[in-house]
Amino acid sequence: MTTDTSSSWVIATRESRLALWQAHHVQALLRSRTSRHVELLGMTTRGDQILDRTLSKVGGKGLFVKELEVALEEGRAHLAVHSLKDVPMDLPPGFVLAAILEREDPRDAFVSARHASLAELPEAARVGTSSLRRMVQLRALRPDLRIEPLRGNLDTRLRKLDEGQYDAIVLAAAGLKRLGLEARIRCVFDADEMIPAAGQGALGIEVRAEQTELRELLAGLNHEPTWLAAHAERAVSRALGGSCSMPLAAHAVWSGGRLVLNVALGAADDRPTVLRARVEGEVRDLPAAEALGLQAAAQLRAQGAEQLLAAH
Numbered sequence: 001m002t003t004d005t006s007s008s009w010v011i012a013t014r015e016s017r018l019a020l021w022q023a024h025h026v027q028a029l030l031r032s033r034t035s036r037h038v039e040l041l042g043m044t045t046r047g048d049q050i051l052d053r054t055l056s057k058v059g060g061k062g063l064f065v066k067e068l069e070v071a072l073e074e075g076r077a078h079l080a081v082h083s084l085k086d087v088p089m090d091l092p093p094g095f096v097l098a099a100i101l102e103r104e105d106p107r108d109a110f111v112s113a114r115h116a117s118l119a120e121l122p123e124a125a126r127v128g129t130s131s132l133r134r135m136v137q138l139r140a141l142r143p144d145l146r147i148e149p150l151r152g153n154l155d156t157r158l159r160k161l162d163e164g165q166y167d168a169i170v171l172a173a174a175g176l177k178r179l180g181l182e183a184r185i186r187c188v189f190d191a192d193e194m195i196p197a198a199g200q201g202a203l204g205i206e207v208r209a210e211q212t213e214l215r216e217l218l219a220g221l222n223h224e225p226t227w228l229a230a231h232a233e234r235a236v237s238r239a240l241g242g243s244c245s246m247p248l249a250a251h252a253v254w255s256g257g258r259l260v261l262n263v264a265l266g267a268a269d270d271r272p273t274v275l276r277a278r279v280e281g282e283v284r285d286l287p288a289a290e291a292l293g294l295q296a297a298a299q300l301r302a303q304g305a306e307q308l309l310a311a312h
Ligand SMILES: NCc1[nH]cc(CCC(=O)O)c1CC(=O)O
Pocket: 083, 084, 085, 086, 170, 171, 172, 174, 175, 199, 200, 201, 202, 203
């Protein structure tokens, strides 16, 4: 089924405030580079319908992406804008990432009404967070805290904090900044101490592989340093099995022309173990970026990643 969309590019997007901000951002960038109309097609995904449950228990991040891919497949839309963090490591056959935009702040943020930082939280304070990755790292930093699941879109999470369900919450700085909620951030975590998720803070644009004209247009939006860093991060996850029920952190930064990749892997159960590794290299192309990711994964395996993964 293909409709006549020859005069416009249609962007498939989820309808959360953050997703719409991101889609409008890409729409504006594209409008300055093409004479075609650029329109949005808002959609509700399975992931949005079940926001009250921990995602890793109901099938993972792919739930935010699938419906958008169906729209691309059916020709109702041409490109899908995603938070790269939510994009599974392997796309279905026929789909490609056409561009990754320059990364916004990749760090996690600490939000609280009464407390200025994690260190200032009283003993046994309740901290809400939505990801296993944050849970295991928070537990390593402050074993006394009561770390509790927190689901929902950004506004919902902030509301639950404001209602007093938690003493503090931890979430991505990028989302808060994009929505003009930066003032809610009391402090950001050092990315070495609370390592971000693969792709955090970056936007990925997905298209059907055969859309050559569109891919050329989107190549102009690609930010090469972010593209390489994100692929190194994503390679770690793929090498370890790529499941989002895995509390894996992977974050790469450029330093003096070299790419430095920090990774951490925790246990999904109550064990306090967090394995960490740091690798770096001169990375000039995609194969080198992915090789760096594999090297980091190998270091985690050498420390016993298998036993942690086996428990999932
Ligand atoms: N998992 C949901 C999600 N996907 C992307 C972001 C934030 C923006 C980004 O990382 O690009 C968030 C919210 C969060 O983790 O707090």
